[in-house]
Amino acid sequence: MKTLKLFTLKNDRMHGPGGNPWQSVNLDHPSTFETLAMDTEIKNMVIDDLKRFVNRKEFYRKVGKAWKRGYLLFGPPGTGKSSLIAAMANYLNFDVYDLELTDLRSNSDLRRLLISTANRSILVVEDIDASIDLSERKSARPPRQPSMYPFHYNEGSKVTLSGLLNFIDGLWSSCGDERIIVFTTNHKEKLDPALLRPGRMDVHIHMSYCTPCGFKMLVSIYLRITEHPLITEVEQMIGTNKVTPAEVGEQLLKSDDPEVALRGMIEFLEKKxxxxxxxxxxxxxxxxxxxxxxxxxxxxxxxxxxxxxxxxL
Structure with missing residues (x-):
């Protein structure tokens, strides 16, 4: 099995024609579907969808669709969106490209980056609602003030909604095979409806607060136990509290003693x-x-x- 890579954009990617705009590090994230604190039903749905996708090359060609799949992960911060992406990469043995839209100057920049990504990869656009104003239906905004550093890439993105849509499912989306595109957001309601339809974001996955099922999974991972008198008590409290898997994991890390860790979890939930x-x-x-x-x-x-x-009257 190959060593997975995590690609990010180079700061000097526009210097020199024909250069690779991406730089990479080894992706050593340990997350797998076995360790994800997700409901089993949702987890199995994702696994089945990925299996079906990678085995349907000829089907995609037959129906005239680009061999790609779009996922939208939405939910509060700390609910495991990044862990799910890592689990998908480890399961498929796909490299990950992390694309920051605010680093792009134009739709042409976006197209060049798409062409330079490899097949059998996952392209991730995190916090899409916060990274850029994608709506072309809003009234025009006032012009930005000139910057002291006119060539700084974070000055402001000029990627448009139509440019992004063409990148997702237009002609440019067919440049490459076996691609997964993952968008994440904390606020699905802020996204333009044009982004949400099938063919762009095919699978919508709600990353919810921790459930009793997810809690039992985390206990088995962190404390290496499946039974304890306090587990049932915590499960009941989890069902009536909005607590993220990240918060649960942080509490369980505080002690290797199951009794101490679970009592600390109860105290945390009561205070919350x-x-x-x-x-x-x-x-x-x-x-x-x-x-x-x-x-x-x-x-x-x-x-x-x-x-x-x-x-x-």
Whole structure:
């Protein structure tokens, strides 16, 4: 099995024609589908979809589609999106290309990068909703002020929505075979609907907060146990708390003693629930304050002077 690589863009990639714009390091991420804290049903769905994809080269040619597959991973931070990408790479034995859209100056830059990626690879665009304004349906924004460093790539991206769509499923998307494209976002609702349809983002995977099933998986990985009197208690608390797999893993790392680690987990969940309850109560108080009438405003059909206000029906 080959050594997997993680590719990122070179800062000087535009210097000199014909040069490779990517630089790489070994991808040693240990995440696998066996270690992912995901519901078994969703995990098996992803595995089956990947198996079907890599075995359908002739089918894609027969129906006239580029041999690629698009995934959208969405959900709160810390729910395992990066770990799932690493598990996909390890499962398929595919290299990973990490593309930062804000580093690109134009649609042409995007096309050149696509051409320079290898077959049998995963192209990742993380936090797509936050990385660039992709909507062409919004009103024009005011022009940017001139920069002190006019050739700095982070000055602002000029990649457009149409350019990105052409990159995903237009003519340029057929430049290469057996490609996986993964987009991640914390806010799916912010994405333009044109990006979400099949053929662009074929599979939408909700990376949720930790479930009891995911917790048991993490306990078996971190503490190497499958049974303990406190596991059931924590599972019940997990079901009523919004806690990410990353938070659970951090708590389980604090001790090698299962008793100590699980009691620490219970204490963490109790404090988290108490903190969320206080935040909710404070928000309710603020809301009530905002809706209370100010002096001189109408209340119950009367003005501040106490006279009834007539309303024409």
């Amino acid at each position: 629930k108490e903190s969320e309850a206080k935040a909710f109560q404070k928000n309710q108080e603020v809301t009530k304050t905002e809706v209370l009438p100010k002096p001189g405003e109408e209340q119950n059909g009367e003005t501040s002077s106490g006279e009834s206000e007539l309303v024409d």
